[in-house]
Amino acid sequence: MIIRWSVLLLALLCGVLAEDVRTWEDDVEKVWTKDQISSSEEDDSDKFWKETKSSEEDDKDGNKHKPWLEIEDGQIFHGLINENDMSMVELHPKLKASDKDSGDAGKICQFRITQQDVPFDAYVLNPNTGEGYIRARKELNCEDKKEYTFTIQAYDCGIPEKGIQQKKSHKATVRIQVNDVNEHGPEFTASGYEATVMEGKNYDNILKVEAEDRDCSPGFSQICSYEIVTPNVPFQISEDGIISNTEPLQYVDGHNYILTVTAYDCGQRRADLDVLVTITVKEQCHPGWKDFQKRIEYEPFSGTKALLPKVYLETCGEEVSDITTTFTLETSHIGKGCDRDTYSSSSLLKLCGASQGSIDLLPAPGLGSEWTQNLPTDEGHEGDQVFSFDGRQTGVEIPEGVVPKNLTNQFTIATWMKHRETFGGDKETILCKSDKKELNRHHYSLYVHNCKLMFLLRHDGGDLETFRPAEFHWKIPQVCDKEWHHYAITVDFPEVNLYVDGIPYSPFLVTDDWPLHPSKFDTRLTLGACWQGGDQELSQYFRGELAGLLIHPGKTETRRVISCLHNCNESLEFHSFDETGPGSETKRTKREEKRDSLSPVHFNPDQTQLFLRGEFTPKNPDNEAYTLDKYTKVLQKVAYQNGRQFPTPGMRALKIHTEVNCFDDETCIEVPDVDAYVMVLHPEEPTINLSGTDHLARRVTELDQGVTPFRDLRIVSTIVRDVEEEEEEELQEGGATEVTPISHNLDACQITVDPPLESGKEELTVPKEDLARLRLEKSTATNGLVIKGVDTIANYEDILRKVIYRNSKAGDYFDRVLKLKCSEMNGRYESNEYAVELKVLHTLNVANPESHVKVAAVAQNVAQFVHAKHGVGESVVQPHQVPQVVASSQSANVVTSLVIVICVGFLIFMIVLGVYRIRAANRRNMDSEWDQAGEPRMEWDSSDLTITVNPMDVEYEGAESDSSDDDDDSAHDDSDSSDDDDEPPREGRDSQLEWDNSTLSF
DSSP: HHHHHHHHHHHHHHOOOHHHHHHHHHHHHHHHHOOTSOOOOOOOHHHHHHHHHHHHHHHHHHHHOEEEEEOTTTTEEEEEETTTTTTTTTEEEEOOOEESGGGGGSSSEEEEOOOOSSSEEEEETTTTTTEEEEEEEEETTTTOOOOEEEEEEEEEEOOOOGGOOBBBBEEEEEEEEEOOOOOOEEEEESEHHHHHHHOOOOOOSSSOOOOOOOOOOOHHSSSSEEESSSSSSSEEEEEEEEEEEOOOTTTTOSSEEEEEEEEETTTTTTSSSSSEEEEEEEOOOEEHHHHSSSEEEEEEOOOOEEETTOOEEEOOOOOOEEEEEEEEEEEETBTBBBOOSSOOOOHHHHHOOOOOOOOEEESSTTBBBGTTSSOOBBBSSSSOOEEESSSOOOOOOTTTTSSOOOOSSEEEEEEEEEEEEEEEEOOEEEEEEEEEEOOOEEEEEEETTTTTEEEEEBBBOOOOSEEEEEEEEEOOOGEEEEEEEEEEEEEEEEEEEEETTTTTEEEEEEEEEOOOOOOOSSSSEEEEEEEEETEEEESSSEEEEEEEEEEEEEEOOOOOHHHHHOOOOOEEEEEEOOTTTTTTTOOOOOHHHHHHHHHHEEEESSEEEEEEEEEEOOOTTTSSSSSSHHHHHHTEEEEEEOSSOOOOEEEEEEEEEEEEESSSSSGOOOOOOOEEEEEOOOOOOOEEEEEEEEEEEEHHHHHHHOOOOOTOOOOOOOEEEEOOOHTTTTSSTTTTEEEOOOOEEEEEEEEEEEOOOOTTTEEEEHHHHHHHHHTEEEEEEETTEEEEEEEEEHHHHHHHHEEEEEEETHHHHHGEEEEEEEETTTTEEEEEOOEEEEEEOOOOETTHHHHHHHHHHHHHHHHHHHHHHTTOOOOHHHHHHHHEOOOTTTTTHHHHHHHHHHHHHHHHHHHHHHHHHHHHHHHHHHHHHHHHHOOOOOOOOOOTTTOOTTTTGGGGGGHHHHHSSOGGGGGHHHHGGHHHHHHHTTOOOOOOOOOTTTOOOO
16 A cells, blocks of 8 residues: 555656546546455556556557446446346446547447356447446346346447557446246145144134245245135135134034145235145034934824933033933923813713713804804814804803703813913903893803903802802913913802812902892803893903813812813823832842932823932942933833824924033033924824615604614724735735724714704604713704714614604605714714615505505605615515505595506506516526626515505415515514525526516506
8 A cells, every 4th residue: 555655646746747647546546445346356566557557658649538437426226127037137327438538439338247257248239328238148036146236347449450458437336136026836835734623612723824935025925815725614714824613613514624725925826736734523522312313203002102212311421410301292282282082071071980960061063052153163173172262252152951040059160271361451251141131240250350260159049148259269370371271160169169280279369249139030151251131242252262161060070080181191101210120029128219219200290291300429339329321221211102092193392401410510511402302193094984774664653653763773993004015915905905993982973864853743862761871962953863972883883773763744754864974083083974765655545535646656656666776686665664555435436546546556566576576586597698798697685575465456465465474674684685695596497587578667
């Protein structure tokens, strides 16, 4: 450094021109003050002196000035180029150099980059203006190097022809940044990801996926988002790659999930390769009842059905100290709260062993119970007969004579009722007896008022100055809970008791009142409303549903009978657990008895709820008094049963609620409820068939004494059931079904007469002693008779055979049709309609011309009757059923009468002749022509058909006498008519059936 400064001072002293000295000083100062000067620049003094000497020589020859780069002090050239691009680098400021010399010496011929390892070259764009540019020598990669910094110098052209060398400018710094191109997609750091989760939980961070990008710029090298490509999965992923579940996972829905995940950089370029994420769901231990069926099918009339035969309780290792299980069978939608017998109330009283005398006030509409025919019903026969009352205009009057006017001091009123809460505060009358006119006095009344059940009982006469209990109030929740309940009020005055579903309730309030004054006015008994005699209208209408309303005068039913009326035929059943089994002689210790007592079982009155409790001791090898396993075996004994022969089909919901306590309360489990249902299948419906003789002919005198039209009645009930596959081969024709006779009850049979009975002349009667013996009821009307009450088919068959039809004026009739129809389960199953046509056979009086017309009509009827029976092989005309023609010598017109008698006799003669030929033909075989034609043999059984001929016709007197010797009862014995059919043909008789139409005409 000292040497250089010494040289500088020496040049000044030598008298160098001032301008050249200043220029030279500037050059020296730039050389030594610029930080950007490369370390590779020559630093030796010899090179400096050579350059100085050459510059002095050039100055003398015309290249006096050095070029300079047009850039401010301290400024650098900034450039930008895209990677993989070899185009011109865009510089700021633009590359440009100047030279003060003139001519070639003032031109810029070269830009030179001073470093050797820089992948750029500098070029002159215009020597005259000194503009230049920089170009990449090769494709650049931002990922290899993001920025290049180097120095550049400008050279003038010099004067080559004079040998004057080029001069170079000072050095300037160039910084070029390689612009990144999004040429790389994200790449995951792992080839796959796995995680395990527990079912039933929500996780905020199951696992985190991570991806990288090899691009160099922040915009392309950073990962901006992740995405789960797999559709419809309960997972989500955040921008940071954290995967979480959107809902609790269940092991039963899927043991594992395989997700496809991708990533996006900030330039929205997707990963070239997605990654698979496997999430395994670990089954969580769920406490609760296991291994049970939600649908439990019950076959009708199959006894009991175990509900949970294989059930067990999963406690997940928790020690349970005690457990209480409640079974609830939901039957409120079936009939009147459960599946009960659908017989009438009086029939149910009979089945429950009650005494006779009850009166059904809500019978099924029909003969003798017409007052219920306009009441709305449920229109279904699957359940009970239910009547609906709208609270506005539905009310009926019970006809007089149905209920005695004096109920005495002992009676019972019972009914089924379904009622909901109503607003307005008006009384709602169920049953009311009141004055018929002028007064509004209520003698007795059962009604609902503000959800309280009330019973009013006012005595007539007696001591008018003595207060007596008159109105009884019960406030019970069942009145307005919209469920079916059975209510029974027993009166043994002055004591009045209420039973609701068989449970007694005492009145919370009893008010006294004066007895009613005697009155000359009649009373009226109404149902569903109360008759106001003073206003002459019904009021206090009931709103709800009623069924089975009955009243039993003079008798208070026992609690056993009342409970029987309410009992359900379907219920929960339980058979106590006994490891030793029935009949074991093993003695039970006190410890074992105490063990069994730890599991008490309780039912509600309907046996639709069962409560089972068990208490346990901690696990101890020396003390196993009662364990959960034994409690489970007890639970497996709970069953369902339906005692009806034809149960109501449908679903019965079953809910099992369990409460447990543990020895460690902090970790005690909760057992979820079990929701199942019992499906009662459709029963095989019976077909009730009535059969017997369908045509009868009786004389007038017999009808006057009475005949039994159904004496050969047969009642058969069958079911058609499907046959198992192995049984099908044993069947003949009929496919895969077979008909099986069954036995069950009937509850009503109705006989209708067409046309209706004529009062005072005709009647249908039933022996009273038989009705009393079987406890059946009879109702009569002009169009027939009804026998009601539950009993066996055999008993109904027996009593119907004894029904008697009488006609004191049978001479005015020619025929009668009696129709019979029976039913079971209050009309749920009905028989066919069996009809008997009764022919009236008249007697001819020769002295009475009017009887001649009748005889002619009878003759025509007999001919048609015989003709109708031809081909059927059956006839019911008896010898005593044919009119006898009696001659009278006292007739005023003997000739006319004789002609009529001869005509009728001739007609009867022709009929007898035809019958005779038929009888002869039945004893001969068919000829060969009939056999070849393949026509069926026509048989006529006339053993029961005999016609009495006019005694004046002596030619057939012997035949008539022979016929009259037959037994009169043969017309009613079907077996006799078949005797001749079984008789073998006799030899010598012609086998051909002949009709002589030449002499037989009608």
